[in-house]
Amino acid sequence: MTAFTVWKFEDLAGADHAFRVLKDAASDGLVKIVDHAVMTWPEDAEQPKLDHGHDDPKRGAGWGALWGILGGALFAIPLIGAGVGVAIGVLAKTTQGTGISKEDLMRIRTELKPGNSALFLVTEQGNLDALGERFRMNDYKLIHTNLTEAERQVLLETFGG
Numbered sequence: 001m002t003a004f005t006v007w008k009f010e011d012l013a014g015a016d017h018a019f020r021v022l023k024d025a026a027s028d029g030l031v032k033i034v035d036h037a038v039m040t041w042p043e044d045a046e047q048p049k050l051d052h053g054h055d056d057p058k059r060g061a062g063w064g065a066l067w068g069i070l071g072g073a074l075f076a077i078p079l080i081g082a083g084v085g086v087a088i089g090v091l092a093k094t095t096q097g098t099g100i101s102k103e104d105l106m107r108i109r110t111e112l113k114p115g116n117s118a119l120f121l122v123t124e125q126g127n128l129d130a131l132g133e134r135f136r137m138n139d140y141k142l143i144h145t146n147l148t149e150a151e152r153q154v155l156l157e158t159f160g161g
Helices: 014-027 057-076 084-094 102-111 128-134 149-159
Strands: 003-009 032-040 049-052 117-124 140-145
Touching (some): 102 140
Antiparallel strands (some): 003 140, 032 049, 032 117
């Protein structure tokens, strides 16, 4: 199954570090990375910066469009004001079929703040037990996944996010 997850880190280097751990795990056959993006939001920046990985050129193009929406338009929307709901609703229309709802977009938008980083990840064939052994990091949180509730619970138990 293809899993889409968004992980928030309390520092600017956390998401990049987590991706390096995952990339090593992929080299060892523990997970297949379909695509990823790392977002960093320096304290003095108005918006976050998003670096798209282009991991699987055949399948990554569609996800690349999503990264563009998440990295650009989503964070251009102010957190307060009358237009927030409408703007998020318009973005939700563009993410239909990805498993990302209007509520998910709002959660991603409100969870990520200056000083944070995030790892947007699309994976397949993950060996959760082996991956969990490699992740001994602090200050990270799962803020979105397209997994079922049972799969989500296994993921949280394994990674403690």
